[in-house]
Amino acid sequence: MSEAPQNAPLDDWVTRLADEAVAFAEKNDTPVKVASGISPSGPIHLGNLREVMVPHLVADELRRRGRTVEHIISWDDFDRFRKVPKVEGVDSSWDQHIGKPLTRVPAPHGSDAENWAEHFRRELEGALADLGVEYTGISQTRMYTSGAYIDRVLHAMAERNRIDRILERYRTLDRGESAPEENSQEAQDASDATSGAAEDADGSGDSGYYPYKPYCSACGTDFTTVTAYDDASTELRYTCRCGHEETVLLREHVNGKLVWKVDWPMRWAFEKVTFEPSGVDHQSPGSSFAVGKDVAPIFGWRRPLGPMYAFVGIRGMAKMSSSKGGVPTAAIALRYLEPPLLRWLYGRKKPNQSFDVALDGELPRTYDEWDALTRKVGGEKAQPGDIAARARAASVLDTATGTVRELPLTPRTMPYRTLASVVDITTGDDEQTLRILGALEPDDELAGLDPLRPRLDRATAWVNEQMPAEERTVVRAEPDIELLASLGDFEREGLRLLLDGSGTPAPEGLGRLEDDWTLAGITHQVYGVAKVQRGLGADQIVKGDKELGAAQRAFFVLLYRLLVGSDTGPRLPTLLLAVGAERVRALVEPGA
Structure with missing residues (x-):
């Protein structure tokens, strides 16, 4: 069982945020409740995963301390379908669904999900189970259509003038010189990272300010405009772009939702959230998190503790957006990374520090670093922070049993x-x-x-x-006769030393290649050829000899060309071991 990370240093970000979360909740005389908000508007990428992992790691830390903490994930599946992403199974026919709730948009072709939101939500749910994330999922479609928020919707409409005055202050700020230019990199990054909710209209219009947006009962979209509202009767009149006009009783209406900058603080109050991080797009001046500080008290709550988190990228790729095709999701990353390693990547950086997940040729380095951490923790000089980092990555506190549960890791590790x-x-x-x-x-x-x-x-x-x-490595089927025939005496001698040895036994000399057919033996043979050719011992340690280094590289290139037809490839000892002694001899034998 991994050691619980109670002894992590005070400058550890998880410990610090956990302490702050407790202090905030106690100050407001309420239990700690952490929250995440995910919009299943498309592939839920690794940037969105930070929205879940930051509160999860804080909640897990507090559970290890014996505290009761609930982590809720709000599935923002009643949000509008904003644009058609480039994903498999989707074509231009989905344009007709723009403006509808995500749960009323068909799933991509070939999916067995009931709707668009469920299709993309399910993939993340599977990944979160693998990652050991314990949470309570809340469908906003279910909450709105069940009438759970009706009283708060009516309250928001009754307080619309007050809300409008608050928003006007921020609208003025948005129009100020300090706002980032539309084409700036900052603006582009924010646009790419968000699901789109941060960019929603705030409810203002020519007919007045109304924080409620109905979905049209005729065409199903939110291309609607509220034209009048009566506080006493709760009669609300709206028109739609499709030409439909309707009057409804808001106290009975469950086919619409509050605009985002009012919806979010309303939900903080409803769920009694005390900790919820958010991305840069939600925390810039005039954005939803900033506005929420002043709107939340209207619903009898305070804006929760909300650290800002930075972008997560993929090495060698541009900033990710869920509205674009081909973006790496948690499920994709878990095809190549064991769950503890992906957890570790999100835990080792402070939330406000950006980082990349390497799924390219740098991915093996991530495993090397993890293995180094594991060895360090297993030694006598491990620091508390190292122990805590690995424990948080490799295990979770299971609330059902009250014990630390280890996540699956490979029993016998090889690089x-x-x-x-x-x-x-x-x-x-x-x-x-x-x-x-x-x-x-x-x-x-x-x-x-x-x-x-x-x-x-x-x-x-x-x-x-x-x-x-x-x-990819493709071993030659036949010897490269032309290359072998072109070799000079020095190169031929090197190949004979590799295959038949120097006549002096190891370690000073070289035996036959087959004599020690192990990784260590082959390594000694491959690296010893250039040394023996220079009159040195095969096992002699030589530092700073540039000529020797150049000779070794030239010999390695020759072997790669003879074995795989390239100048580079896998580590030569591993390659030779894989090819087998008989085939190696057949491919590199210099002949007479």
Whole structure:
């Protein structure tokens, strides 16, 4: 069982925010309740995941302290469908649904979900289960259409003039010189990060200010304008772009919602939220979080503690937007990263620090860093912060049992890049993979591949789905006769040393390649050739010899060309071990 992180240093951001969350809740004489808001308007990308992981890590820290904390996720599925994203199974016919609630838009072709919102929500729900995130999900469609908010909607309409005056102060600020220009990078980043709610109209119009937006009962969209409202009878009249006009009783109307800058603070009060982070787009001057400070008291509540979180990017890709196709989601990331590693990436950076998730060729480095942390925590010099970081990543406090639950991790760890190289070379053949990986650590017998899972499965998926075709390793079927014939005496001697040795046994010299067919033995052989050719011992440690370094690189390039027809490839010792001694000899034998 992982050690609970109660002893993390005071400058640890999770500990600090947990302390602040408790202080805020106690000051307001209410339990700690943390919240996230997710709009399933398209693929819910890794930037949106920070909306969930920041409050989750704070809640988990407090649960480990023995506190009762509820984490709610509001599924903003009653939001309007703003634009058609470029995702699989969707075409231009979805344009007709713009302006409808997300739960009344058809799911993409081929999906068995009942609607658009459910399709994209379900993918994240599966990922959150894998990540160990415990929460209570709240559908805003269900809340509005059930009438749960009717009293608060009526209250907002009764206080519309007061709300309008508050918003006018911020509208003036938005029109001021301090607002970012429309085409600035700051504005573009904010636009890309948001689901769109932050950009919603605030309810103002030519006929007056009304914070309620009905969905048209004829065409189903929110291209509607409230033209009149009577406080005594609650009669509300609206017109729609489609030409429909209607008068409804607001006290009975459940086919509409408050505008975002009023809806959000209303829900803070309804749910009694005390902690909810939000992105840059919601915290700029005049935005919903800033406005909420003054609107929340109208509903009898205070704006919760709300740290701002920065962007999460993908290495080698532009800023993510859920309205654009091909954006990495948590489910996609978990195809290549074990859940504790993805949790760790979100836990090791302060919320206001941006970071990248590497799913490209840098992904193995993430595993290397995680393995280094694991070794450090297992040693005697681990700092409290290291112990806390790994514990938060690798385990969660299960409220059902009151105990710390470990998340699945690979029992026997091998470097991710090694696993990926072997899978690449063997094209995923289990028998060959086991043969090669078993030879890597001959003193620790590997009877099967299960101890290497799920890391091996993640590496396999990464090789098959993320590795560019030009970087795949394809071992030659036949020797490169032309290249072998062109070699000079020095290169031929190097190849003979590799295969047949120097006549002097290891470690000073080189034996036959097959004599020590282990990763260590092959490494000694490959790196020893250039040394022996310079009159040095094969195991001699040489530092700063540029000529030796150049000779080794030239020999490595020659081997790569003979084996895989390229100047580079997987680590040579691993490659040779994978190819096998007989085939290596057939491909690099210099001949007479």
